[in-house]
Amino acid sequence: MGKTIAKKSDHVNALKSLIGNQIFIPIAALLLLVIFHLIMDPSFFAIKMGTNSAGNAVLSGYLITILDSGSELAILAIGMTLVTAASGGQDISVGATIAIAGSVILRVLCGTNSRPDSLQAPIIVAFLVACVAGMLCGAFNGILVAKFKIQPMVATLILFTAGRSIAAWINNNELPVISDKTFTYFGEYIPGIPIPTPFFIAMACVLVIALVLKFTNLRLYIQSVGINEGASKLNGLNPAFVKFLSFVILGLCVAVAGLIKVSRISTINYSVIAKDIEMDAILAVALGGNALGGGKFNMTASILGAYVIQCLTTTLYKFNVQSDALPAYKAVVVIALVVFSAPMVKEKAAELGKKIKKNKKAGEVA
Amino acid sequence: MKKKLLAALLVGAMVLGMVGCGSKSSDATAGSAAASTSGDLIKVGIINNDPNESGYRTANDADMKAMFTEENGYEASFAYSLKNDEQITAAQKFIQDGVDYLLLSAADTAGWDSVLKDAQDAGIRVILFDRTIDADESLYEASIVSDMAKEGETAVTWLKDQGLDSINVIHIQGVMGSAAQQGRTGALDDAAAAGDLTIVDQQTAEWNAEKAQQIVQSAIDAGKDFNVIYAENDDMAKGAVAALDKANISHGVGKDVVVMGFDCNAWALEELLNQNWNYDGQCNPFQASYIDEVIKTIQDGGTPEEKVIIMEEKGFDATTITQDDVDKYGI
Missing domain, CATH: 3.40.50.2300 (Response regulator)
Structure with missing residues (x-):
């Protein structure tokens, strides 16, 4: 909430320099949504203080819902941006690997009994095992892409197809339910803190990746591999390893998102958990103005893009749009993005701008 | 190579x-x-x-x-x-x-x-x-x-018999077009058309708990007035309840919101046993x-009396359900 307001005033101050900037696209989209809501129903922005059924004071309102539900997407957008930039392709298996990571968490917490009265292992252990599982899935994709030079979308198609069955197999096809209240802290609220925990987890991930990008050469390496693999190899980089690394990082992001997802409902449904989330994650990267063909990237723009998508989803729910029609609305956004970022359209627009200027000048002279 | x-x-x-x-x-x-x-x-x-x-x-x-x-x-x-x-x-x-x-x-x-x-x-x-x-x-x-339409009718009849002053339903549907969705939606739509109840919100969550949570969250954020959650499977009812818990809206027997689910998962019947939910309709496997x-x-040497045999399917009420029912009918 504070973030959006800050972004807004930034926008007013630095409008001109922003238009040329990559981050302009998600901010413009966000602004459009904000204006739309101000006109339609300003109560969209209301935030109320209430208590939840556990007796904790919590904030509620559409904006909180957006920050809460958008967390997984923001976390995935981080990894997806790196994969896109390094490999020039997208990982479509993130939804299925979330199912795997979530299943692993429940498996470790429940042991062999699918309905335990108490947790069989500390949550942190379950989470770490899930991180390993997520990174292994990422490594599998990464090896196919980096070593065997398979198209990322084709390589990740394997886990996309098989992932949910693997997830079911991990738990012997049972649906574990966790009754321990502490497990819900990750997807809901920690007692005494009125802001949903997923938001903090997402912000922690953002902070970590910001520090990594600032203090290591990861950004430089990924961008140079994405822009020109041959040239970066000649300069002593190992493009295969950089690509592999980006997939492993995405695997880690997936594990974190998986923890939030299973914590939200304390159980899992293999066939529908995080369904179609890969499309939203890719859309977030595109909305962030990043080239889907790889190369330079802007992490802030991707993360902002993720929240814009969640804002769009929440908006559509608010206006009672049938939820199976949601993808159609998102498709419209994708089409608009793709068309506007196409070089041909940009050229034409520039030409048109020049013509208008010329005409104006001509008119003034006459 | x-x-x-x-x-x-x-x-x-x-x-x-x-x-x-x-x-x-x-x-x-x-x-x-x-x-x-x-x-x-x-x-x-x-x-x-x-x-x-x-x-x-x-x-x-x-x-x-x-x-x-x-x-x-x-x-x-x-x-x-x-x-x-x-x-x-x-x-x-x-x-x-x-x-x-x-x-x-x-x-x-x-x-x-x-x-x-x-x-x-x-x-x-x-x-x-x-x-x-x-x-x-x-x-x-x-x-x-199974007769899905009958499952829906049993549930809606139960709902009408609860003696609520007004029935304002948030209706969470399964994947549109599936037999279970059509049957379970049909009965509720008929009751709404007959004026027995009001459907405040009707949305498909595609059997998905998270989507159901978002839908109910959205209804709560919008300040809609409702007192019944009619979810077409247990997963979606669970998602809906998660949203209710977040907003401190009480649910279950004798509480503000009546929660209804379908399929009789063992964990769902336990929710009934604990009186957190009110009703669960069986889909007999x-x-x-x-x-x-x-x-x-x-x-x-005989022939079956009827070609189409429709199975007996129960609807469980939280006030009457027993541990035996949970063990016997829970899947």
């Missing part, structure tokens, strides 16, 4: 896949091989959907496996697939093996005529369970199914005893 590597990799993947699939069918053949040693068992070939599909299917498969055993006088072979053509291939194989009965839960309604004719010519009796098909009735002995009865009738 690269192509060779890729080819080797793909071959490896295919082999792995075959081994993966093979392990399941080898279980089945091992079972039938052991059974064929004794003489006068009734041979049944069972074609089902993948047991991984859902909790319903898992319970259904376990029920079949428990009924069609040697002790009960059966020699059973199983085949699983979510694809119609693979199921038809399996049916042809069972016909060649000379089974006495073919039990079928078809993945798709179309395309079964010719293979069922083959079965008829070979003197094999066909019994359908769970799913019906578009084929002539003479091609099968009986069809044992236990068809094996019905099939057993039909086979016994035919073996004794």
Whole structure:
């Protein structure tokens, strides 16, 4: 909430320099949504203080819902941006690997009994095992892409197809339910803190990746591999390893998102958990103005893009749009993005701008 | 070189896949091989959907496996697939093996005529369970199914009998067009059209708990006035309840919001037992005893009284449910 307001005033101050900037696209989209809501129903922005059924004071309102539900997407957008930039392709298996990571968490917490009265292992252990599982899935994709030079979308198609069955197999096809209240802290609220925990987890991930990008050469390496693999190899980089690394990082992001997802409902449904989330994650990267063909990237723009998508989803729910029609609305956004970022359209627009200027000048002279 | 590597990799993947699939069918053949040693068992070939599909299917498969055993006088072979053509291939194989009965839960309604004719010519009796098909009735002995519309009616009748001053429903639907969605939605829509209740919000969450949570969250954020959650399966009811908990809206017996689910998962019935939910409608996966009865009738030289046998399905009320119900009917 504070973030959006800050972004807004930034926008007013630095409008001109922003238009040329990559981050302009998600901010413009966000602004459009904000204006739309101000006109339609300003109560969209209301935030109320209430208590939840556990007796904790919590904030509620559409904006909180957006920050809460958008967390997984923001976390995935981080990894997806790196994969896109390094490999020039997208990982479509993130939804299925979330199912795997979530299943692993429940498996470790429940042991062999699918309905335990108490947790069989500390949550942190379950989470770490899930991180390993997520990174292994990422490594599998990464090896196919980096070593065997398979198209990322084709390589990740394997886990996309098989992932949910693997997830079911991990738990012997049972649906574990966790009754321990502490497990819900990750997807809901920690007692005494009125802001949903997923938001903090997402912000922690953002902070970590910001520090990594600032203090290591990861950004430089990924961008140079994405822009020109041959040239970066000649300069002593190992493009295969950089690509592999980006997939492993995405695997880690997936594990974190998986923890939030299973914590939200304390159980899992293999066939529908995080369904179609890969499309939203890719859309977030595109909305962030990043080239889907790889190369330079802007992490802030991707993360902002993720929240814009969640804002769009929440908006559509608010206006009672049938939820199976949601993808159609998102498709419209994708089409608009793709068309506007196409070089041909940009050229034409520039030409048109020049013509208008010329005409104006001509008119003034006459 | 690269192509060779890729080819080797793909071959490896295919082999792995075959081994993966093979392990399941080898279980089945091992079972039938052991059974064929004794003489006068009734041979049944069972074609089902993948047991991984859902909790319903898992319970259904376990029920079949428990009924069609040697002790009960059966020699059973199983085949699983979510694809119609693979199921038809399996049916042809069972016909060649000379089974006495073919039990079928078809993945798709179309395309079964010719293979069922083959079965008829070979003197094999066909019994359908769970799913019906578009084929002539003479091609099968009986069809044992759930009546989804009746499930919906039972639930809506229960709701109307609760004596609420006004009934304002948030209706969370399953995947649009599925039989369960159509049946369970139909009854509620009819009641709304008749003015018995008001539907505040009607949305599909596609059987998905998270989507249901977002839908109910959105209704709460919008300040909508509702006192009933009618979710077409247990998962979605759970998602809805998560949203209610967040907003401190009380739910369950004698509370602000009535929570209704379907499918009778064991964990959902426990929610009923704890009075956190109010109602759960059954979608009966236990068809094996019905099939057993039909086979016994035919073996004794009779014919089943009705072609289409609709299973008895219960609706559980949180105020009357017992631990025994949870153990017996929970899936």
